[in-house]
Every structure is written in structure tokens, then in C-alpha cells.
Amino acid sequence: MTDTVLRAASDRDRAEYVTAKMDATMAAASPVDTRPRVVIVGAGFGGLVAARALRKVAAKVTVIDRRNYHLFQPLLYQVATAGLSPADIASPIRGILRDQANAEVLMARVTGVDRARREVMIDGSERRIPYDYLIIAAGARHAYFGHDEWEDVAPGLKKIDDATAIRHRILVAFEKAETTADPEERRRLLTFVIVGGGPTGVEMAGAIAELAKMTLVKDFRTIDPASARVILVEGGPRVLLAFPEDLSAKARHSLEKLGVEVLTNTPVELCDAGGVVSAGMRIEARTILWAAGVQAAPAAKWLQADKDRAGRVKVNPDLTVPGEPDIFVIGDNATVVQANGQPVPGVAPAAKQMGQHVARVIAGRIAGKPVATPFRYRNYGNFATIGRHAAVADFGWLKLSGYPAWLLWGAAHIYFLIGFRNRLAVMLDWLWAYVTFQRGVRLITGSGSDS
Amino acid sequence: MTDTVLRAASDRDRAEYVTAKMDATMAAASPVDTRPRVVIVGAGFGGLVAARALRKVAAKVTVIDRRNYHLFQPLLYQVATAGLSPADIASPIRGILRDQANAEVLMARVTGVDRARREVMIDGSERRIPYDYLIIAAGARHAYFGHDEWEDVAPGLKKIDDATAIRHRILVAFEKAETTADPEERRRLLTFVIVGGGPTGVEMAGAIAELAKMTLVKDFRTIDPASARVILVEGGPRVLLAFPEDLSAKARHSLEKLGVEVLTNTPVELCDAGGVVSAGMRIEARTILWAAGVQAAPAAKWLQADKDRAGRVKVNPDLTVPGEPDIFVIGDNATVVQANGQPVPGVAPAAKQMGQHVARVIAGRIAGKPVATPFRYRNYGNFATIGRHAAVADFGWLKLSGYPAWLLWGAAHIYFLIGFRNRLAVMLDWLWAYVTFQRGVRLITGSGSDS
Numbered sequence: 001m002t003d004t005v006l007r008a009a010s011d012r013d014r015a016e017y018v019t020a021k022m023d024a025t026m027a028a029a030s031p032v033d034t035r036p037r038v039v040i041v042g043a044g045f046g047g048l049v050a051a052r053a054l055r056k057v058a059a060k061v062t063v064i065d066r067r068n069y070h071l072f073q074p075l076l077y078q079v080a081t082a083g084l085s086p087a088d089i090a091s092p093i094r095g096i097l098r099d100q101a102n103a104e105v106l107m108a109r110v111t112g113v114d115r116a117r118r119e120v121m122i123d124g125s126e127r128r129i130p131y132d133y134l135i136i137a138a139g140a141r142h143a144y145f146g147h148d149e150w151e152d153v154a155p156g157l158k159k160i161d162d163a164t165a166i167r168h169r170i171l172v173a174f175e176k177a178e179t180t181a182d183p184e185e186r187r188r189l190l191t192f193v194i195v196g197g198g199p200t201g202v203e204m205a206g207a208i209a210e211l212a213k214m215t216l217v218k219d220f221r222t223i224d225p226a227s228a229r230v231i232l233v234e235g236g237p238r239v240l241l242a243f244p245e246d247l248s249a250k251a252r253h254s255l256e257k258l259g260v261e262v263l264t265n266t267p268v269e270l271c272d273a274g275g276v277v278s279a280g281m282r283i284e285a286r287t288i289l290w291a292a293g294v295q296a297a298p299a300a301k302w303l304q305a306d307k308d309r310a311g312r313v314k315v316n317p318d319l320t321v322p323g324e325p326d327i328f329v330i331g332d333n334a335t336v337v338q339a340n341g342q343p344v345p346g347v348a349p350a351a352k353q354m355g356q357h358v359a360r361v362i363a364g365r366i367a368g369k370p371v372a373t374p375f376r377y378r379n380y381g382n383f384a385t386i387g388r389h390a391a392v393a394d395f396g397w398l399k400l401s402g403y404p405a406w407l408l409w410g411a412a413h414i415y416f417l418i419g420f421r422n423r424l425a426v427m428l429d430w431l432w433a434y435v436t437f438q439r440g441v442r443l444i445t446g447s448g449s450d451s
Numbered sequence: 452m453t454d455t456v457l458r459a460a461s462d463r464d465r466a467e468y469v470t471a472k473m474d475a476t477m478a479a480a481s482p483v484d485t486r487p488r489v490v491i492v493g494a495g496f497g498g499l500v501a502a503r504a505l506r507k508v509a510a511k512v513t514v515i516d517r518r519n520y521h522l523f524q525p526l527l528y529q530v531a532t533a534g535l536s537p538a539d540i541a542s543p544i545r546g547i548l549r550d551q552a553n554a555e556v557l558m559a560r561v562t563g564v565d566r567a568r569r570e571v572m573i574d575g576s577e578r579r580i581p582y583d584y585l586i587i588a589a590g591a592r593h594a595y596f597g598h599d600e601w602e603d604v605a606p607g608l609k610k611i612d613d614a615t616a617i618r619h620r621i622l623v624a625f626e627k628a629e630t631t632a633d634p635e636e637r638r639r640l641l642t643f644v645i646v647g648g649g650p651t652g653v654e655m656a657g658a659i660a661e662l663a664k665m666t667l668v669k670d671f672r673t674i675d676p677a678s679a680r681v682i683l684v685e686g687g688p689r690v691l692l693a694f695p696e697d698l699s700a701k702a703r704h705s706l707e708k709l710g711v712e713v714l715t716n717t718p719v720e721l722c723d724a725g726g727v728v729s730a731g732m733r734i735e736a737r738t739i740l741w742a743a744g745v746q747a748a749p750a751a752k753w754l755q756a757d758k759d760r761a762g763r764v765k766v767n768p769d770l771t772v773p774g775e776p777d778i779f780v781i782g783d784n785a786t787v788v789q790a791n792g793q794p795v796p797g798v799a800p801a802a803k804q805m806g807q808h809v810a811r812v813i814a815g816r817i818a819g820k821p822v823a824t825p826f827r828y829r830n831y832g833n834f835a836t837i838g839r840h841a842a843v844a845d846f847g848w849l850k851l852s853g854y855p856a857w858l859l860w861g862a863a864h865i866y867f868l869i870g871f872r873n874r875l876a877v878m879l880d881w882l883w884a885y886v887t888f889q890r891g892v893r894l895i896t897g898s899g900s901d902s
Binding site for chain 1: 518519520536537538539541543545546549550555556557558559576578611612615622626629630632667669670671672673875876879880883892893894895896
């Protein structure tokens with residue numbers, strides 16, 4: 001025993017020495033650092049691009065995020081439908097910024113901004129993060145148009161935990177349908193309602209239909225998973241409203257070929273644990289998924305700034321907050337009308353371009369060469385995919401649908417996935433799924449949203 | 452609107468038709484099926500091997516598991532230490548048994564066995580599952596030697612949810628250490644205690660040391676992750692008690708080379724949220740992981756059968772329960788002394804061999820050619836791995852350690868992983884980790900065990 005106690009004691013000394021050394025390093029570093037401090041709230045597409053674009057600028061960049069990973073949100077629906085693992089589409093922020101010497105990462109939840117003292121406040125800590133320039137890129141959550149009580153019965157899809165909870169719900173519905181003796185309940189369990197016909201809703205509906213009709217079809221002995229109903233409910237006149245009408249029609253056709261029932265002009269009036277009521281008609285369903293509308297992070301509240309109905313801060317054409325030339329709001333957190341009168345859409349490429357723009361503005365100011373160009377969104381193309389072999393792509397000058405659009409969608413999404421390993425892993429998962437019709441991630445883990 | 456309502460109505464008719472058809476099929480199938488019913492509780496190594504081995508037998512096989520996936524438990528510690536994704540080591544049971552026409556899968560929690568009526572009872576349902584032969588292979592959970600209150604502060608590793616909760620805890624400890632201003636607390640956050648020096652404890656300690664000293668080393672700006680202390684606390688005289696003494700010594704040496712502090716003859720007397728007390732000495736630590744001892748699933752209670760201290764049912768040499776020739780208990784759920792006086796160890800190969808044995812016995816009885824050979828465990832080799840490049844392997848006639856053992860360990864574990872896709876995915880993850888020293892699954896998801 002004596003030797004282990006001795007060893008433990010000497011190790012404790014070593015630990016004390018190391019800690020003392022760290023404290024000394026921290027104390028020594030602070031007084032000499034006079035670089036302007038750029039604080040970025042949110043490590044989504046906008047925030048991360050801004051941080052990377054500042055890598056050669058003489059500034060101290062601090063990225064604050066509630067989570068420790070950047071999420072490739074466009075593929076989140078594939079996690080929710082058991083096609084990909086969370087780690088395939090998420091990459092630790094510290095890893096992404098590891099080699100960027102002027103950047104540090106802070107995992108914390110922002111609770112407010114003290115504009116007078118130029119400090120960001122964080123949850124559960126007295127510590128405040130001082131800034132010279134502040135970029136808010138905290139994104140958006142799904143919203144229920146004043147019906148927050150629907151969230152429990154109709155979960156939305158914005159975070160990894162949302163996706164694994166939805167995966168849990170979908171897979172458990174099939175399991176329960178297999179064991180229930182009540183035919184009414186079985187029918188309800190095998191009915192999946194997706195509310196909202198934007199890209200997320202369309203992609204989820206297509207993926208669930210494929211899961212039921214192809215992947216699970218031989219897995220059960222009592223039920224026929226292929227008899228599952230997948231119903232996409234959209235309040236507007238057509239799905240994919242942001243796309244040209246002919247592509248909307250093609251997307252609807254592709255969905256219907258997969259067996260998805262598409263209801264348009266059918267706003268949802270009520271959601272409960274047993275179904276939805278839309279346009280006066282009740283649809284009995286145990287699984288309701290929400291893909292209709294978003295609400296921006298509360299940056300407007302933090303800044304006491306003007307916002308639109310979706311909670312997005314109304315920013316100047318250069319993305320600064322009115323009256324606050326050193327505070328920028330970008331991505332889904334902001335709403336801005338461009339010089340041509342067009343609003344900037346709430347898509348990933350727009351957030352990335354905004355991040356780039358803001359970094360350029362800040363770099364110019366730090367270098368003493370201010371740039372005053374307003375932000376202009378360049379639309380390089382818009383995608384939505386509908387299961388295997390079908391997608392729509394709108395490049396403005398070119399419209400694609402069907403198989404060519406799907407191939408291009410796959411290539412583009414793998415290309416833009418951050419991190420070499422994730423690209424490889426996703427390619428492998430997709431190749432396997434394509435060849436075998438199987439989905440490898442059909443795991444019912446956690447208590448999901450049942451708890 | 453009219454056309455969508457009409458379409459919805461006709462779809463409802465279709466759904467009613469399909470459901471009616473399913474009801475008819477179910478009703479029609481039941482009366483003609485006179486095959487003996489084999490019910491298997493648990494789809495771990497033992498249960499699944501038994502089910503597969505019965506594939507050509509004229510029996511109706513029902514596999515009941517609380518989860519919808521088979522878990523490759525030997526690699527679970529890699530999920531807990533951010534090396535692999537859950538889906539890499541788990542495979543849906545329905546997928547594994549999809550093409551086995553005589554097998555069905557039921558996702559349910561068993562609550563008891565009615566031996567008189569020969570039925571298995573399940574949670575939350577009036578339904579009972581009748582059997583002619585019953586195989587119980589429900590495995591084990593970690594145990595706290597009567598200190599269940601330690602579970603919250605010292606989680607164990609048996610399920611995927613355990614692994615993701617432990618991953619959450621380890622990664623959050625580094626994040627909190629980076630932001631805390633208190634050097635005492637920082638030291639506590641950077642101390643990881645693993646209780647139990649069996650294979651799981653040894654593998655976890657090695658993996659956490661590597662995570663801190665190699666993977667995370669450049670990720671932080673304030674703390675030095677390499678200064679983290681990893682302490683393995685074992686109550687017995689050496690680590691890997693089931694291995695020969697020289698291999699234990701080699702494992703200890705490999706651990707110490709990785710910077711792990713190994714304390715033997717040091718039983719833990721107390722665990723709380725701030726550390727452990729063992730052999731009268733307090734070690735301050737925010738992360739305590741439990742790898743010391745298991746408790747079998749409550750099969751003994753279900754059967755009112757004799758059990759040992761770890762809750763394992765004492766079975767006959769042919770693995771039947773005394774007085775119940777049609778009920779078998781196998782794997783970690785059973786304890787059996789072989790003809791040579793040796794107990795069967797609680798390892799995966801033993802569970803698989805037991806599953807094989809029981810299937811052969813049942814097949815013989817169904818075919819009217821009963822076999823009465825007692826079960827005999829064949830030890831084809833035992834492995835434990837300690838990070839990169841080091842492992843110990845004991846084949847009885849051959850003992851290996853270091854790099855050759857590690858290579859063999861990797862090959863064997865990939866070979867035994869169920870499912871072609873999982874093998875590929877794991878190989879890719881490992882190759883990537885090996886070349887880059889990175890771990891792709893460093894995601895802090897869910898609320899972990901903090902909630």
C-alpha cells in the first residue's frame with residue numbers, strides 16, 4: 001500500500017505543478033494581448049465561416065456555442081430517418097479551429113449582451129466576454145405559431161437531439177404497431193404526418209416513405225410496413241414554395257410516386273397525441289413531425305433591437321445592427337433587404353456568404369481600410385431531395401429534376417460536409433444504403449421524446 | 452380542397468382494406484401452426500446465436516428484447532470514449548433475423564415467467580407469450596455491491612445509453628475545466644477515476660488517457676488536456692485477474708506508459724460527486740466510471756430458481772434449470788460448473804457457445820433424437836487492449852502482448868462484428884483515428900447523465 005500512496009502523492013504534486021504552470025501562463029498572456037477581440041456567438045455555417053475568414057487577421061477570435069460541435073443541418077433529416085449517424089454530420093468545433101492560433105472556443109449558453117460595457121453574458125457564470133466586434137449567428141429553432149403546446153406531440157428538427165428523438169418515435173411506432181392487438185391503434189401507429197412542405201418536410205416525407213416501403217418491408221411478421229401512410233400537410237398552395245412552380249410540381253409528383261399523400265392549402269389547426277386537424281378534417285396519427293416555420297434565437301432581445309415576426313433582427317444592408325456599428329447579426333438570426341429589394345433567403349449558402357462579408361468588413365476596419373459595401377446574396381443554386389433517385393435543383397439559369405438533380409445533390413452535400421472523415425463516412429453509409437436498401441442506424445436508443 | 456379531401460378519403464379506404472387484410476392473415480396463420488414454440492429472452496451474443504442455430508429447425512422462434520438492436524458489447528468502451536458511433540457496434544435485431552423465416556422479433560420488456568402455464572409475461576401488455584422451450588439470455592448489468600446510490604456519480608457501461616452518457620461526462624469535464632477560474636476545481640475536473648481493473652476498466656483507462664494526451668491535446672487554449680490524471684483503482688492484487696500473472700504485469704506496464712496511474716489492492720469505500728475514497732485515501736475527481744462487477748438480469752426471480760451472489764441462475768451441466776427440463780439459462784445470466792470443476796467465465800465466446808449448445812439440445816428433442824451431453828466451454832482466447840499498439844492475448848498455449856496482440860485484437864473484433872456494413876464503418880473509423888490521432892465522435896449530445 002505504501003508505494004501506491006507515495007505514487008499518488010507524487011502525482012498530486014505533479015498535478016499541482018502543472019496547474020500552477022497553467023495559471024502562470026494565463027496570467028502572463030493577458031496583459032500583452034492588445035489585439036481587437038472579435039466574439040462570435042454560434043458555430044453554425046455563418047459563425048464558423050466568419051471565424052475561419054478571420055484566421056489571418058490580427059484579432060483574438062472567440063467562438064461561443066452551446067454545443068461542442070458544428071452541425072451540417074441540411075442532412076439532419078437523414079439522422080432522423082436512420083440513414084446517418086449523428087457523428088457523420090457533426091464535427092467538434094475545437095477540431096475545426098484547432099490550428100487557427102488566433103481562435104478560441106467557449107462552450108456556453110449566451111444569455112444577453114451588455115451593449116454599454118461591450119460584454120457578452122453567459123449562463124451560470126459571473127464571467128463576461130468582452131468584445132470589440134460582435135457577430136451574432138445563433139440561428140433559429142422551429143416555431144409553432146403561438147402553439148408551443150404542440151411541441152411535445154409534434155417535435156421539430158433543428159438539433160441532433162431532435163433527430164434522435166424523431167428516429168426513436170418513428171421506429172417505436174412500427175414496433176408498437178407490430179404488437180398491438182387493436183386494428184384502430186395499429187392504423188394510427190402506421191400513419192405519419194409531416195407538417196410543412198418546405199425542403200425539410202419534403203425530405204422527411206420522402207425518407208420515411210422509403211424507410212417503410214423499402215428498408216423495413218421484410219422486417220416484420222405481423223404488420224406490413226409498406227402499408228404505412230405518410231401524409232405531408234402544407235398550408236400554402238404548393239410544396240417547396242421557394243422553388244419555381246414547375247419544380248414544385250415535379251417534387252410533388254416524385255413524392256406521390258413514393259406513396260406520400262400530399263395535401264396543400266391545408267393549414268393545421270390542431271395537433272394532439274392522436275393526430276392532427278387540418279382544414280376541418282381529422283387525420284388519426286401517432287407520429288406527427290413539425291417542419292413548418294422557424295423562430296430566430298433571441299438576439300433581438302439581447303440587443304433590444306427591432307425584429308420581424310420570426311424574431312429575426314432587422315439589420316442594415318451591411319449587416320450591422322442600427323446604431324451599433326460594431327455588432328453584426330447574420331444567418332437565420334437576421335433579416336435584411338438587399339439593394340435590389342429582394343430579401344435574403346434563410347438558407348445555408350446565404351449564412352456562409354454573410355459570415356464571409358462580415359469578416360471582410362471587420363478585417364478592413366482592423367487594418368484601417370474600412371469597406372462599406374452592402375451585403376449582396378449570390379444564389380448559386382437551391383436543392384431539395386425526395387428519396388432515392390429524385391431531387392429538384394434550381395440554379396436560376398438552369399432547372400434540374402429527377403436523377404441528374406439527385407446525383408448533383410449527393411455530390412454537393414458530400415463536398416460541403418466539413419471534415420475529410422465525415423465525407424468518407426457519409427459516402428460509405430450512402431453507398432451501403434444504395435446497394436442494399438438498408439439503413440444502418442435503425443437504433444432505438446435513449447428514451448427519446450417519450451420521456 | 453375537395454380533391455384533397457376525396458384523395459384522403461380514398462386513402463383511408465385503402466388503409467382500412469390493408470388493415471383488414473392484415474387481420475385476416477393473422478387470424479388465418481394461427482390455427483394451422485403446430486410447430487413447437489421456442490422463446491428466447493435477450494438478443495445478446497447467447498440469444499442471437501441460439502436463434503440463428505435454430506434456423507433450419509421446425510420450430511417457431513420468438514426473440515424478445517427490450518431493445519431493437521444487438522449490441523457488440525466488447526467495443527462499447529470505444530463509444531464511451533468517442534472512438535466509434537453507436538451504430539458502428541449495434542445492428543437491428545430484425546435486420547439480423549430478416550431472412551430467417553421461422554423467427555420473429557418482439558421488442559418488449561419481460562416481467563416474469565408463468566412456469567405452470569408455460570408463458571412469458573411482458574411489461575404493459577395483457578399479452579403472454581407461450582413457449583414449449585424457453586431460453587433466457589438476458590445478460591447482466593453493472594452492480595454496486597449494495598451501494599446503488601453510487602450509480603448516479605459513477606455510471607457503469609453496459610448499454611449504448613450508458614456509453615453516450617459517459618462520453619458526455621468525459622467531454623464536458625474538459626469543457627468545464629477550460630472555463631473554470633478555480634484551480635482546485637480545474638484539477639478535479641481533469642481527474643478521471645475508473646473503478647475496476649477488469650478488461651472494461653483497463654480498456655476505458657487506456658482510451659481516456661489517449662483521448663486526453665493525443666486527441667484533445669491541441670484543442671484547448673487554457674488547459675493542457677495532457678495534464679489530465681487517469682487513475683485505475685482495483686480492489687484485487689492486480690489488473691486483469693482472469694489473465695495469467697505475466698500478462699497482467701504487461702498490461703499494467705502498458706497502462707503506465709500511457710500515463711495511467713494504477714492502484715491495486717485498493718477497494719473503493721465511497722463514491723460521491725467530488726471523488727472517491729479508497730483504502731482510506733481520498734482522490735478528488737469529477738468523473739468516476741464504474742467497471743467493477745456485474746449483476747445478472749432477474750431471471751432467478753422470474754423462475755424462482757437458485758442463484759449465486761451475482762444473481763446468476765445455477766443451472767445444470769446441460770444448462771437447464773433444475774426441475775425445468777424445457778427452460779435454459781445461458782450467458783451472463785447463468786452460472787455453471789463444468790465436469791472438470793471449472794466455472795464457465797462470463798465472456799462473449801462462452802455465451803455464444805452456450806447458445807449453440809442449447810439450440811443443439813432443443814433441435815435434438817424436437818427431432819426426437821435427444822442429446823444429453825453436458826456443456827463444455829472451449830477457450831479459444833482472451834483479449835484485452837490498452838490503447839494504440841498494446842494489448843494482451845491469452846490463448847492458453849500461447850500468450851501475446853504488445854503490438855502483435857493489438858493487431859490480432861483489431862482483426863478479431865472486426866471479424867466478429869455482426870453485419871458487413873458495421874465492419875466497414877469500424878475499419879474506416881479506426882483507420883482514420885490511427886492515421887490522424889483524431890476521434891470523430893467527440894459530440895456532446897443529449898443532456899447526458901447531468902439531467
